[in-house]
Amino acid sequence: MATESDRLEVSDGTDTAVLTASRNGWQVDLRVDDDDDVRRQRLLEAATQAVMIDGGGRLEYWVEDADASSNRVPVAAGFTPWRDLWCLERPLPAPDTDLQTRPYTTADLEAFLEVNNRAFDWHPEQGGMTPEEVAQRTDEPWFDTDGFRLLEDEASGRLTGFCWTKVHDDREPPVGEIYAIAVDPDFQGQGLGRPLVLAGLAWLAERGLRHAMLYVESDNMHANRIYEELGFRRAATNRAFQRIVR
Secondary structure, X not given: OEEEOOEEEEXXXXXXXXEEEEOOEEEEEEEOOOOOHHHHHHHHHHHHHHHHHOXXXXXXXXXXXXXXXXXXXXXXXXXXXXXXXXEEEEEOOOOOOOXXXXXXXXXXXXXXXXXXXXXXXXXOOOOOOOHHHHHHHHOOOOXXXXXXXXXXXOOOOXXXXXXXXXXXXXXXXXXXXXXXXXXXXXXXXXXXXXXXXXHHHHHHHHOOOOEEEEEEEOOOHHHHHHHHHOOOEEEEEEEEEEEEEO
């Protein structure tokens, strides 16, 4: 077992489990050459043992494009299903909106964090975001301030919401993503969510993109209703499993 302060690695000489420390525990990545369920189960069990030896903690394992059989291996290794993240897609352009948004600037950091952390106080990744985490994301090669659209209240000047977009230039053809979107809880219920999504989609379409996607929690009924009304359809389900060891 190889160890670093934020990384554990378990290998049997052929297959490897890489565990990376995150805010929620340990992210488990299995590097197996084929789809042998027995080998995957053994790796998950070995990863669990490594965390136990390290002092315990929470393990999180994701299966992309999950189906009815995806639970078998992680459940057999002692993990339980935790989250279903839906990947939704729709063609561009989308219907027009007259909602006026503007690009993000570094001066908006404090206001953005307040809105984001209030709106996502329930979310395991997006909630509780820090300035350091914002800096890490805005330093990514894909980040574009013009694609980070902010909505302000005309009367008070307060930031009321945002639609943060991302362009996947590594895909052919390129795809635009609604990366994160939220309305401040003080302004929810005013019908801002739908036009805010459309504002983000409009910006992506203006870049010449013809396809959009987003990820949403399967149990976020309000958001999923809006996305369905806007023509998004589910393309895949990514499923997270977790196990806590002491």
